[in-house]
Amino acid sequence: MTGLLGPAQIRALAAKLGVRPTKKLGQNFVHDPNTVRRIVAAAGLTEDDVVLEVGPGLGSLTLGLLETAARVHAVELDPVLAAALPETVAVQAPEAKDRLTVLAGDALKTTVADFTPAPTALVANLPYNVAVPVVLHLLATLPSLRHGLVMVQLEVADRLTAGPGSKVYGIPSVKLAWYADSRMAGKVPPAVFWPVPNVDSGLVAFTLRDAPPAAVPREDVFAVVDAAFAQRRKTLRAALAGWAGGSAVAERILRAAGVDPQARGESLTVMEFAAIAAARRTAVSEPPEAESDGRVAR
Numbered sequence: 001m002t003g004l005l006g007p008a009q010i011r012a013l014a015a016k017l018g019v020r021p022t023k024k025l026g027q028n029f030v031h032d033p034n035t036v037r038r039i040v041a042a043a044g045l046t047e048d049d050v051v052l053e054v055g056p057g058l059g060s061l062t063l064g065l066l067e068t069a070a071r072v073h074a075v076e077l078d079p080v081l082a083a084a085l086p087e088t089v090a091v092q093a094p095e096a097k098d099r100l101t102v103l104a105g106d107a108l109k110t111t112v113a114d115f116t117p118a119p120t121a122l123v124a125n126l127p128y129n130v131a132v133p134v135v136l137h138l139l140a141t142l143p144s145l146r147h148g149l150v151m152v153q154l155e156v157a158d159r160l161t162a163g164p165g166s167k168v169y170g171i172p173s174v175k176l177a178w179y180a181d182s183r184m185a186g187k188v189p190p191a192v193f194w195p196v197p198n199v200d201s202g203l204v205a206f207t208l209r210d211a212p213p214a215a216v217p218r219e220d221v222f223a224v225v226d227a228a229f230a231q232r233r234k235t236l237r238a239a240l241a242g243w244a245g246g247s248a249v250a251e252r253i254l255r256a257a258g259v260d261p262q263a264r265g266e267s268l269t270v271m272e273f274a275a276i277a278a279a280r281r282t283a284v285s286e287p288p289e290a291e292s293d294g295r296v297a298r
């Protein structure tokens with residue numbers, strides 16, 4: 001039998017390998033070929049793409065990705081699953097086995113040197129407990145990425161794709177927006193997984209920007225974002241006090257950035273966060289001046 005893996009094959013493969021799916025590693029395997037085809041179609045791959053797949057598991061999605069002409073780098077933390085993947089592909093898709101490379105290890109610890117040729121697309125059914133850190137780590141470390149399609153818990157998909165003003169807009173939304181334009185590309189029911197999770201899943205499609213949205217170091221922008229959302233119900237003047245070195249300094253920086261000090265982080269675009277980071281750089285390079293609360297800005 002060749003091709004994609006259905007329910008009986010997934011269970012037979014797990015039994016053969018002695019794999020008992022663990023929650024700790026977010027192991028919910030897709031056992032529905034139609035879902036695999038849907039993910040691959042939504043990813044919009046071309047034959048020039050080099051795909052990075054995080055968490056190939058038993059190989060369901062890997063086989064679907066290899067049905068396109070793309071090369072696939074697969075990073076799997078579970079050593080049993082990583083070791084078994086080349087054999088699964090050799091059996092199910094022998095013509096594609098030379099287009100697969102497997103890295104046994106933690107996707108959160110990968111570097112650019114781990115992948116040759118450099119990946120252009122991230123396509124993955126992510127381990128749900130580390131989905132956001134994995135996406136942000138890969139976007140930060142792999143400048144070759146151009147687009148991606150990831151399956152994550154539905155609430156996380158909502159958060160990643162939310163815009164300013166949405167109830168679920170937060171740190172993941174702004175940080176993903178720094179790198180890419182994103183959109184929700186569909187909902188996936190629990191029944192397509194084994195074991196069946198108790199949450200719905202969502203597909204997040206994203207396209208990387210050609211250049212960062214502002215000429216400000218990413219770390220500086222992310223520090224503002226972290227501070228603003230650490231106390232999301234507070235006004236920016238209050239929420240950014242610790243970050244700025246006092247609420248009066250925060251107010252001065254916000255005004256210089258053209259942002260209302262009484263606004264909250266949940267209403268700001270990534271460009272406004274960047275403007276705040278840039279205004280702080282200017283503020284710290286200016287000589288300190290007396291602040292209205294009597295303290296001196298540093």
Ligand SMILES: C[S@@+](CC[C@H](N)C(=O)[O-])C[C@H]1O[C@@H](n2cnc3c(N)ncnc32)[C@H](O)[C@@H]1O
Binds near residue numbers: 056081107
């Ligand atoms: C949701 S399953 C997806 C499996 C497979 N892609 C599928 O669709 O059936 C997540 C996979 O990620 C692996 N995993 C968990 N944490 C990981 C990490 N930090 N780095 C790489 N792989 C990880 C798990 O062992 C598991 O195989």
